[in-house]
Amino acid sequence: xxxxxxxxxxxxxxxxxxxxxxxxxxxxxxxxxxxxxxxxxxxxxxxxxxxxxxxxxxxxxxxxxxxxxxxxxxxxxxxxxxxxxxxxxxxxxxxxxxxxxxxxxxxxxxxxxxxxxxxxxxxxxxxxxxxxxxxxxxxxxx
Amino acid sequence: xxxxxxxxxxxxxxxxxxxxxxxxxxxxxxxxxxxxxxxxxxxxxxxxxxxxxxxxxxxxxxxxxxxxxxxxxxxxxxxxxxxxxxxxxxxxxxxxxxxxxxxxxxxxxxxxxxxxxxxxxxxxxxxxxxxxxxxxxxxxxxxxxxxxxxxxxxxxxxxxxxxxxxxxxxxxxxxxxxxxxxxxxxxxxxxxxxxxxxxxxxxxxxxxxxxxxxxxxxxxxxxxxxxxxxxxxxxxxxxxxxxxxxxxxxxxxxxxxxxxxxxxxxxxxxxxxxxxxxxxxxxxxxxxxxxxxxxxxxxxxxxxxxxxxxxxxxxxxxxxxxxxxxxxxxxxxxxxxxxxxxxxxxxxxxxxxxxxxxxxxxxxxxxxxxxx
Numbered sequence: 001x002x003x004x005x006x007x008x009x010x011x012x013x014x015x016x017x018x019x020x021x022x023x024x025x026x027x028x029x030x031x032x033x034x035x036x037x038x039x040x041x042x043x044x045x046x047x048x049x050x051x052x053x054x055x056x057x058x059x060x061x062x063x064x065x066x067x068x069x070x071x072x073x074x075x076x077x078x079x080x081x082x083x084x085x086x087x088x089x090x091x092x093x094x095x096x097x098x099x100x101x102x103x104x105x106x107x108x109x110x111x112x113x114x115x116x117x118x119x120x121x122x123x124x125x126x127x128x129x130x131x132x133x134x135x136x137x138x139x140x141x142x
Numbered sequence: 143x144x145x146x147x148x149x150x151x152x153x154x155x156x157x158x159x160x161x162x163x164x165x166x167x168x169x170x171x172x173x174x175x176x177x178x179x180x181x182x183x184x185x186x187x188x189x190x191x192x193x194x195x196x197x198x199x200x201x202x203x204x205x206x207x208x209x210x211x212x213x214x215x216x217x218x219x220x221x222x223x224x225x226x227x228x229x230x231x232x233x234x235x236x237x238x239x240x241x242x243x244x245x246x247x248x249x250x251x252x253x254x255x256x257x258x259x260x261x262x263x264x265x266x267x268x269x270x271x272x273x274x275x276x277x278x279x280x281x282x283x284x285x286x287x288x289x290x291x292x293x294x295x296x297x298x299x300x301x302x303x304x305x306x307x308x309x310x311x312x313x314x315x316x317x318x319x320x321x322x323x324x325x326x327x328x329x330x331x332x333x334x335x336x337x338x339x340x341x342x343x344x345x346x347x348x349x350x351x352x353x354x355x356x357x358x359x360x361x362x363x364x365x366x367x368x369x370x371x372x373x374x375x376x377x378x379x380x381x382x383x384x385x386x387x388x389x390x391x392x393x394x395x396x397x398x399x400x401x402x403x404x405x406x407x408x409x410x411x412x413x414x415x416x417x418x419x420x421x422x423x424x425x426x427x428x429x430x431x432x433x434x435x436x437x438x439x440x441x442x443x444x445x446x447x448x449x450x451x452x453x454x455x456x457x458x459x460x461x462x463x464x465x466x467x468x469x470x471x472x473x474x475x476x477x478x479x480x481x482x483x484x485x486x487x488x489x490x491x492x493x494x495x496x497x498x499x500x501x502x503x504x505x506x507x508x509x510x511x512x513x514x
Contacts, residue, residue: 011278013275013276013277013278013280014264014265014266014267014271014275014276014280015267015276016267016272016273016275016276017266017267017268017269017272018272019268019269019272022272022273047273048270048272048273073292073389074288074289074291074292074295074389075288075291076279076284076287076288076291076340076341076342077338077340077341078278078284078339078340078341079337079338079339079340079341080337080338080339080340082258082259082260082280082281082283082284082339082340083259083260083261083264083280083281084261086260086278091341092278094277094278094279094284094288096288096292096389104389105273106273106274106277106279107277108277108278119291119292119295130276134276136276136277
């Protein structure tokens, strides 16, 4: 399931510019799937994706489908506008989600007041289209 | 590295609006450092700088009248490369590739480029920032706050303990006429009542923004002994690249073993400490990750007054640090580290022989030693 967020509800954060090592990550998200770089030699899951496995050095990889379940590993709440586009969107929270498969990734939470966020909170994936090209892996309370 | 010393230090005034160019600031600091060392400007044959700065070595060399620049370079990353520059410069002198190497910077960090602003530090979603900036992690503060929150969770460190870092450093700044906050005291209540910027960081957890310049002059230890200042011998100098992102460890996990092995001393041998405090909790985290205290003990150590010049067992950031003296990204703290060896700090630790300076979240550190 992929939802769409009107741009007006989010600050004008930069959109990801897919690179050689990470383009498939964004392509899968556009199809509503969170898939993470998996080394086919040693099985390591790593995020962000890279051209090589940082553990065994292999350049062979595929893209492992994640369940979308995870917990909040850490979070910050931006309460002062450190960028012009933040005006009118303060406070906002950024979280690190630890997926149940292990990898950790930065994200935002949907429909959770910032003062309710806590480390350990269970969350679930909601791929959210922010442009024709880009779908972000956002999360809701599980 | 025992063969190399810091023989000269120089700095400009620290302000919010220098009224002059970054090149002018750098030159003013360099001339002050050369005068301090007693070395003529034409003897300079090496120049090193922060890659984030705007003033190139060719411009500095041309102004100084350097005829034969034998060693120059910059270190990439961010503000955290002070120790890496000392490492490079000392290696060059040790190898005989240059004789007088000046490490310099001039920055209009408040009136010009402000490092705390997303439009300055942001990378527009390119490279690795594709996985952080789209979610609002746009400044160094964001990423460091994320690590800090997790460490608070794992080790029980509190915002109030962050506050005692800020208060202790402010006490040192209140003794230092050069410090931005020389005449402004700070209480723990002031800290706890201050607004959040990127929660868990409060206003008084954050470093200053500063216009100013600083410079270090490095020569061989042999040469330094013939100059007018007591040499600050480089007992050890290390740098570290970033490795895989951790939300718990600082890079000191990798630099600390190398640093202590190179110096052949232990943390308990150190007399005085400077730590890169772009944000107050990193004093606590660095004390823990370099091994001055155990993990989880840094907060209580600070809260008990351990880092205060007045009564503490390990005075830290004795000029007021980045929080209260100036934010020259490691330069002003390396200068203070030299002062402690010379015995000229405004918060001088009696009989200091070994002076430690971290220049950024564990990515580099130097240990200076008084000549015997």
